[in-house]
Amino acid sequence: MDDGKRTPWVVGVSGASGTPYAAAVLRGLLAAGESVDLVVSRASRLTLIDETGISFRDAHWREDLGTWLARGADGKPDTFDVAGSLGDVRYWAAGDLAAGPSSGSYPAKGMLVVPASTAAVAGVALGLSKDLLQRVASVTLKERRPLVVAVRETPLNGQTLKHMVALDEAGAVVLPASPAFYAGATHIQDLVDFVAGRVLDAAGVPHRLYRRWEGELGGATRPV
Numbered sequence: 627m628d629d630g631k632r633t634p635w636v637v638g639v640s641g642a643s644g645t646p647y648a649a650a651v652l653r654g655l656l657a658a659g660e661s662v663d664l665v666v667s668r669a670s671r672l673t674l675i676d677e678t679g680i681s682f683r684d685a686h687w688r689e690d691l692g693t694w695l696a697r698g699a700d701g702k703p704d705t706f707d708v709a710g711s712l713g714d715v716r717y718w719a720a721g722d723l724a725a726g727p728s729s730g731s732y733p734a735k736g737m738l739v740v741p742a743s744t745a746a747v748a749g750v751a752l753g754l755s756k757d758l759l760q761r762v763a764s765v766t767l768k769e770r771r772p773l774v775v776a777v778r779e780t781p782l783n784g785q786t787l788k789h790m791v792a793l794d795e796a797g798a799v800v801l802p803a804s805p806a807f808y809a810g811a812t813h814i815q816d817l818v819d820f821v822a823g824r825v826l827d828a829a830g831v832p833h834r835l836y837r838r839w840e841g842e843l844g845g846a847t848r849p850v
Contacts, residue, residue: 631733632661632714632733633661633733633734633735634660634661634662634663634714634716634733634734634735635655635660635661635662635663635734635735635736635737635738635829635831636662636663636664636665636727636734636736636737636738636762636766637651637652637655637662637663637664637665637737637738637739637740638665638667638737638738638739638740638742638746638759638762638763639664639665639666639667639670639674639739639740639741639759640667640669640670640739640741640742640743640745640746640759641667641668641669641670641672641673641743641745641746642670642673642741642742642743642744642746642777642778642779643673643677643741643778644673644740644741644776644778644803645670645673645674645677645678645694645741646677646699646815646818647740647741647776647778647803647818647821647822647825648670648740648741649694649695649697649699650699650815650818650819650821650822650835651738651740651776651822651825651826652664652691652695652715653695653706653708653711653822654822654823654826654831654833654835655826655831656708656711656712656714656715657711657833658826658831658832658833660714660735660831661714661715661716662714662715662716663715663716663717663718663726663727663734664687664691664715664716664717664718665717665718665720665725665727665758665759665762666682666687666717666720667720667746667757667759668720668721668757669743669745670682674694678694678697678701680693680694680697682694684717684719687717688712688715688717691712691715691717692708692709692712695708695711695712696708698815699813699814699815699817699818700813700814700815705815718758719758720757720758720759721757721758722758723755723757723758723761725758727758727762727765728758728761728762728765729765730765730768730769732765734766734771735771735772735829736766736771736772736773736774736829737762737763737766737771737772737773737774738774738776738825738829739759739763739773739774739775739776740774740776740803740822740825741776741777741778741803742775742776742777742778743778743779744777744779744782744786744789746759746760746763746775747775747777747786747789747790747793748785748786748789750763750764750767750775750793750798751788751789751790751792751793751796752789763775767796767797767798770797772799772828772829772830773793773797773798773799774798774799774801774825774828774829775790775793775798775799775800775801776801776802776803776821776825777790777800777801777802777803778802778803799828801824801825801828803821804821805817805818805820805821806820808839809836809837809838809839810837816836819835819836820835820836822835823835823836
């Protein structure tokens with residue numbers, strides 16, 4: 627029974643390259659009518675500036691988020707119309723270890739870490755909880771809620787591979803940000819949306835971000 631209680635997905639954005647992946651996942655969640663709690667790490671703010679030129683500021687987070695989500699993966703501003711879609715997004719500062727999602731009693735459907743840096747992977751695997759992103763991921767695991775970790779790094783060293791195995795054994799879905807080409811990508815946004823769609827698939831959130839495999843060769847060359 628739906629009692630009207632807000633139960634969001636927590637989206638954690640770490641410092642790895644791949645901020646367009648996070649934007650696509652956020653747009654997908656909002657398009658599906660999901661509530662979102664957002665945690666943007668300090669390191670990811672540097673990556674966001676580098677990849678998009680956008681500063682993410684605590685005091686102006688809604689304005690900055692709108693600018694970010696409207697931007698296409700090719701860097702063009704106002705590619706997506708996100709006006710009016712940010713109403714059920716709640717933002718928590720990465721240094722706020724007393725934030726709502728830091729407790730297992732806070733209602734949440736699960737957490738999506740996208741992109742996930744190797745530092746974030748290590749911190750979650752080792753239970754360090756050095757910032758809110760890592761803390762929420764640890765809470766998600768202990769509460770047996772879905773945790774999807776979209777790792778964005780290459781090549782991977784042995785220590786990171788061990789951390790990824792540890793996350794898998796703890797119940798997380800380890801999802802490398804690895805685009806596929808069978809969906810007929812013709813634009814960088816298609817490749818980004820494929821990864822974002824796979825993240826949402828792992829979370830059980832419906833979307834139409836990419837063309838699914840239907841068992842017929844050559845499908846990628848046919849018009850949608």
